[in-house]
Amino acid sequence: MSDLLGPRDPASGAGWDDAPPRKGFFTDTSVCIGCKACEVACKEWNLVPADQAAGLSMLGSSYDNTGALGASTWRHVAFIEQPKRAGGQDLNLPLFPVGPSASDAVNRAADTAMTGDRSQLGTDTEAVDLGMPGFQLPGQRADRKDERPRTDFRWLMSSDVCKHCTHAACLDVCPTGALFRTEFGTVVVQDDICNGCGYCVPACPFGVIDRRVGDEQTRNVGIAQKCTLCYDRLGAGHTPACAQACPTESIQFGDVDELRERAAVRLATLHEAGVPEARLYGEDPEDGVGGAGAFFLLLDEPEVYGLPPDPVVTTRDLPSMWRTAATAAGALLAGAAVAFLGRRR
Template sequence: MSEERVGFFTDTSVCIGCKACEVACKEWNALPEDGLSLTGMSYDNTQALGASSWRHVAFIEQAAPQGRTRLPLIEADSAKGTADPGPSGAESSTEMRWLMSSDVCKHCTHAACLDVCPTGSLFRTEFGTVVVQEDICNGCGYCVPACPYGVIEQRPHDGRAFKCTLCYDRLGAGQEPACAKACPTESIRFGPLDELRERAALRVDELHEAGVDGARLYGHDPEDGVGGDGAFFLLLDRPEVYGLPPDPVVTTRDLPAMWKHAAGAALSLLGGVAAAFALTGRRRR
């Protein structure tokens, strides 16, 4: 890489679910619409990342944790903080909260999609990001199951794979990605990856001091199963609550060792064959 590696830090504690990032991403990258129908999934009409949704704002509605200081809660009755008594006459707590998070391709340090692509359509840019060249993609689909996050998807009309490019064209022009530019609360931070990791660690400490003990980082550790993500997150609950794998592992991480073992086995086999021929020759003489 000729440039400093850059990426995203998404602080979900300040995400308001406005979807400005989704709209900006679609507008800048001229992505087709794919989420206008009502789904019954709260306000999450996009539902998941896909070939035409490179940003996805998740809405997770859950009961507020009890006995610990948390972020402001959504209450069913603003005056009382409790709901009306049920049929039994007993009052039940209806304190709820929304966890909101803008998901995106993680631009993994060890990207399995790169390893399995047979055409070179997927490549690592000078900024450390991973991009699909749609004019080279042959629609084989190998990258889809290789991604540990389930990010990449093929478009049904031609089978080609698409995902977030981290606005590669904007980076080349010295601009920040469209989603980060549009975020009104700075939930999506863009910049040099090392600086973002330092900033994220400070933010977690700040939240812990404020009593938000569920705050944690996800995808920031260079020693994890994908070598650290180029797009990592501050979460307020367990990763699986947000639909993220708790311990993602790059599916091709064992390929070098496998090829080494295969080469050793092949050499052993050739040695055995050569020895057999030599022994047969001596017997004939």
């Protein structure tokens, strides 16, 4: 419980001597392309089975097929479609094609897509049916031919992961010691020690950790599972699989202090470029979890990405609760002693 008293180095606080610098992730969502390479690399390296709760079917609201983090989804790429014009369309930057000509072209293309009349495009050439899918922009319903395709939207994509909190409630409540703090400052589950009690599941303020479900062929069924930040790879001096696979460097791995500096520079760059809504999430050592080992640059409010706006370690009040309980117990014992001595007189 001493971890709850204030910001500190988590590895040395856990008893590691001469621990290396704390390792973590900085995820820059502004350059995430939603390729899911991180999800695939994580599953392949860590032998994480397919999520039987989500399956492989689409969720019906986006291109997402995993839904959320869980025992069998340690990296989750969120696809968020917003009814907001992207980039220069909002800013009206010079030399950016946002004038009437662009709008007219979009309208003509939309009318052509709905009616099949190509004359308004300046050509009477008949389209050749190649057997390919129809022209359907995101947001357009195939069964409503009278609807104009949506064009004023943007995608927000973000690869979510366990935050490896400085003050980790999952670790605090684990009764078996299955969850432990590594020398790199990360939080890892030991499969052979976890008894599947599930206390850690409601303790996590981010809803990350969960018990795995599956049939008898599935590994670690009933055991709490989450991202380990590729503890085995760290020990060998390698980069975690997800960061290694990311093609745009949206997922950046390194020393947490250095990543925080890098994130501050990136945030300033975006603000100067006219993206005032950009913000950092989880990097502050003074926040409710003592700062996250995996933090993010977001382009909207945390709630848009399914993140709590002000996460607080759920075991924060335990020390004061124990002190209050001890005080109450002491008062009861004192009262009982006074009553006992009074009777003897």
